[in-house]
Amino acid sequence: MKKDLQGFLESQSLAEKGAREVAGMVREGWTEIQAAKLLSTCLKDYGVKSFFHDAFAWFGERSGFIGMKTYGDFMPSKRVLRPGEVFILDIAPIFHGFVSDIGYTTSLGPNEELEKAKKFLARIKKDLPPLFVSGKSGAAIWKWVDSEIQEAGFTNAYKKYPFSVLGHRIHQASEKGSHLQVMRFGWQSLWTLVSRGLFPQLLTKRHEGELSGVWAIEPHLAGKDFGAKFEEILVVDKAGAYWLSEKKGEVLNA
Amino acid sequence: MKETVRTRRIRNLKTAWIEAGSEEGPILLFLHGYPDLPEIWRNQIEHFKNRFHIIAPYTRGAGPSEPASDISRYGQNSVALDLMHILKSVNPESKKRVYCIGHDLGAVQAWALAALLGKELSGLVIINGLSLTQMARRWNRPEQWARSWYIPIMLLPKVPELVGKLLPNDITALAYRLGGLKKDFRPQVKSPGQGVANPSKQYKALAQSLPEALTSSPSPIPCPLLVIFGNEDSFLANPTLDEIEPECPKATIRILKGNHWVHRENPDEVNRLMDQFFTEPGNS
Numbered sequence: 001m002k003k004d005l006q007g008f009l010e011s012q013s014l015a016e017k018g019a020r021e022v023a024g025m026v027r028e029g030w031t032e033i034q035a036a037k038l039l040s041t042c043l044k045d046y047g048v049k050s051f052f053h054d055a056f057a058w059f060g061e062r063s064g065f066i067g068m069k070t071y072g073d074f075m076p077s078k079r080v081l082r083p084g085e086v087f088i089l090d091i092a093p094i095f096h097g098f099v100s101d102i103g104y105t106t107s108l109g110p111n112e113e114l115e116k117a118k119k120f121l122a123r124i125k126k127d128l129p130p131l132f133v134s135g136k137s138g139a140a141i142w143k144w145v146d147s148e149i150q151e152a153g154f155t156n157a158y159k160k161y162p163f164s165v166l167g168h169r170i171h172q173a174s175e176k177g178s179h180l181q182v183m184r185f186g187w188q189s190l191w192t193l194v195s196r197g198l199f200p201q202l203l204t205k206r207h208e209g210e211l212s213g214v215w216a217i218e219p220h221l222a223g224k225d226f227g228a229k230f231e232e233i234l235v236v237d238k239a240g241a242y243w244l245s246e247k248k249g250e251v252l253n254a
Numbered sequence: 255m256k257e258t259v260r261t262r263r264i265r266n267l268k269t270a271w272i273e274a275g276s277e278e279g280p281i282l283l284f285l286h287g288y289p290d291l292p293e294i295w296r297n298q299i300e301h302f303k304n305r306f307h308i309i310a311p312y313t314r315g316a317g318p319s320e321p322a323s324d325i326s327r328y329g330q331n332s333v334a335l336d337l338m339h340i341l342k343s344v345n346p347e348s349k350k351r352v353y354c355i356g357h358d359l360g361a362v363q364a365w366a367l368a369a370l371l372g373k374e375l376s377g378l379v380i381i382n383g384l385s386l387t388q389m390a391r392r393w394n395r396p397e398q399w400a401r402s403w404y405i406p407i408m409l410l411p412k413v414p415e416l417v418g419k420l421l422p423n424d425i426t427a428l429a430y431r432l433g434g435l436k437k438d439f440r441p442q443v444k445s446p447g448q449g450v451a452n453p454s455k456q457y458k459a460l461a462q463s464l465p466e467a468l469t470s471s472p473s474p475i476p477c478p479l480l481v482i483f484g485n486e487d488s489f490l491a492n493p494t495l496d497e498i499e500p501e502c503p504k505a506t507i508r509i510l511k512g513n514h515w516v517h518r519e520n521p522d523e524v525n526r527l528m529d530q531f532f533t534e535p536g537n538s
Contacts, residue, residue, distance in 0.1 A: 025335075025338050025370065027370065027371065027372045027373075027374065028372060028373065029372040029373065029473070029476065030370070030372070031473060033470075034369065034370070034473075037331060038331060038334075038335065038370075041326070041329075041331040041332055041335065042265075042335060044324070044326055045265055045266075045324075045326070045327055045332050045335065046265070046266065078473070080473070
């Protein structure tokens with residue numbers, strides 16, 4: 001399998017740039033709909049023509065998916081951001097044919113609980129890559145993250161994603177037909193996953209089989225009235241398992 | 255501060271604005287319309303520059319502001335993002351009060367910016383202009399249809415850009431003639447047509463956002479609003495509080511005798527109303 005990791009890295013870097021830019025503009029009184037719209041606009045202005053999934057924005061308790069039950073609940077809403085609250089921006093552009101999927105968590109002003117959650121997530125981020133080359137199954141990795149979250153006193157929020165995914169593989173995808181979206185997911189997201197058998201592409205609690213490839217990994221936890229996640233590209237190849245962001249500055253080609 | 259044209263690379267495109275006035279004063283952000291340039295605000299710049307920090311951007315594709323290849327970059331959300339960057343550049347710690355004044359399509363941009371700035375905007379002034387939502391909801395007003403005859407022409411593929419490129423000064427003169435702005439009141443600029451060809455794409459960009467404008471209910475902006483309208487506008491029917499209040503409960507409308515460019519035709523009265531607005535308790 002030959003993939004151009006440079007392309008994935010550029011796609012991810014652009015998504016992160018957009019998220020940071022919009023996060024820096026978010027003000028008290030913004031709605032999730034506004035934030036999501038601005039993030040999408042920002043990336044389109046930087047040349048993104050299509051999305052694996054369009055922007056999501058979750059504010060306050062909705063950043064932990066607290067009280068959210070149906071898929072419709074996850075769509076950007078009129079929920080208004082208040083000072084001190086946590087918010088998450090999540091977007092998956094297809095840039096020059098390369099998919100990336102990022103989740104960016106921050107708050108409007110200082111938030112001690114978020115700082116604790118971020119420290120915990122930083123530890124998970126450090127501990128995850130070796131697990132992918134340890135012989136553990138995908139299902140075991142899912143359960144490990146789940147158990148670590150609960151031991152730390154949080155709740156597992158990634159259980160509420162479709163198929164309860166901790167992550168999903170990403171591939172190169174077509175930028176054509178950018179307007180064909182279902183519930184903010186581009187047709188490409190369905191095709192790139194279903195055409196490859198779907199379930200091996202999703203890191204669920206039942207995942208079996210090999211783990212090599214390019215993944216978007218997204219541990220997502222919930223506290224009492226907020227949530228926090230990170231979502232980044234993890235590469236599992238002959239060189240081992242590593243976060244693609246750690247390869248910035250290198251010329252990449254798998 | 256000596257009046258200067260500043261240019262900066264903003265979100266990958268060269269973006270220009272006139273900067274003048276008192277660096278210590280609150281910011282007045284003037285947003286011009288079509289087919290104008292920031293020079294349309296000359297009477298206001300001269301009146302307010304001793305007390306305020308004046309920022310008057312060249313809209314995307316006008317004058318030294320680099321055109322964009324994508325139509326969407328002329329839309330209200332993209333322009334609002336550019337304006338946020340300009341404000342960050344001149345007011346990096348957001349410590350100064352900011353007022354925004356928009357005319358014509360500049361009013362669409364001003365409304366979009368106000369929605370982003372929220373409480374950070376001390377006041378919004380709209381001169382012969384509407385928000386996109388207000389414009390979209392005028393579909394059932396025949397007096398507006400009659401005035402909007404030129405919009406289908408602006409939506410034709412390539413035609414407005416091509417004609418604007420070939421005859422920029424003539425198009426500007428035509429717009430002023432149709433709008434009733436006599437020669438004596440027009441801005442005295444060397445190449446008045448610099449705001450014609452590429453900025454015409456704003457109409458296409460806004461048309462793309464119309465379905466959303468028709469179906470969404472924007473959250474009300476918290477700042478006070480002053481609407482100044484020349485009542486002999488060839489392009490826009492007079493506004494009503496009914497159509498404005500859902501987007502801004504603290505709105506005041508002042509109807510003046512004048513045309514679409516009332517701030518050129520009757521600058522003393524427009525400036526007086528703005529002076530009053532900027533110094534009202536709660537707005538200052």
